[in-house]
Amino acid sequence: MPVIISKILKQKITPAMYFSAGFFLVCMSLDYSFTNVLSQGDYSMEANSIARWWWQIAGSLRFIEIPIYVIVILSTAYIINYKNKFFPLFWVNLLAFNHLIGFFIWLPYGTFTFADFILRQEWATVYSFSFISIFLSLPLTSLQFGLGWIFKKIR
Numbered sequence: 001m002p003v004i005i006s007k008i009l010k011q012k013i014t015p016a017m018y019f020s021a022g023f024f025l026v027c028m029s030l031d032y033s034f035t036n037v038l039s040q041g042d043y044s045m046e047a048n049s050i051a052r053w054w055w056q057i058a059g060s061l062r063f064i065e066i067p068i069y070v071i072v073i074l075s076t077a078y079i080i081n082y083k084n085k086f087f088p089l090f091w092v093n094l095l096a097f098n099h100l101i102g103f104f105i106w107l108p109y110g111t112f113t114f115a116d117f118i119l120r121q122e123w124a125t126v127y128s129f130s131f132i133s134i135f136l137s138l139p140l141t142s143l144q145f146g147l148g149w150i151f152k153k154i155r
Contacts (some may be wrong), residue, residue, distance in 0.1 A: 011082055016144035020089050021074055024096040029135035031099035032066060033105040046104075090141040 035046060039102060046052040055062050077088035 012077075013078070013081070014085070015090070016089055016147070017077070017081065019144065020092040020096065020141075021077070024073070024092050025070065027096040027099035027103065028066075028070070031102040034103050038106050044143075045155040080108070086141065086145050089144055090137055093141050093144075094133050097136045098130060101129045101133060 039046065044052070046055060054065060058064070073092065077092050080088045080091075
């Protein structure tokens with residue numbers, strides 16, 4: 001077991017993973033900041049039921065979630081990266097796009113007002129946006145993975 005942990009800690013992080021982690025941090029920061037400012041602390045305006053529940057329980061201490069969330073997501077991606085290079089990239093990109101859509105929902109331009117018209121149930125909206133994120137993440141991750149493979153062959 002210590003040998004595996006040693007190998008996990010010595011693995012090299014690819015530029016694609018750095019890009020995805022940075023993209024995730026930017027999108028998450030936009031989503032959290034816009035949600036906090038525009039909801040004015042009203043937890044009922046949060047679309048994610050787990051986040052809404054957390055807001056109710058934690059109250060003004062809810063922001064402790066942000067560094068914990070980032071550490072858990074990026075650490076998990078790092079650990080999974082030891083066995084599989086594609087899935088952690090896809091997962092971090094998926095979460096980034098979920099947060100990016102969460103940010104877009106708060107914009108005053110009516111970017112996603114079509115969802116209110118098409119989807120009558122709130123739970124369906126969250127899943128629909130996750131499916132959109134899947135379809136955005138898959139090509140980006142495939143491109144990152146493919147470019148990484150090409151650059152590895154060139155060296």
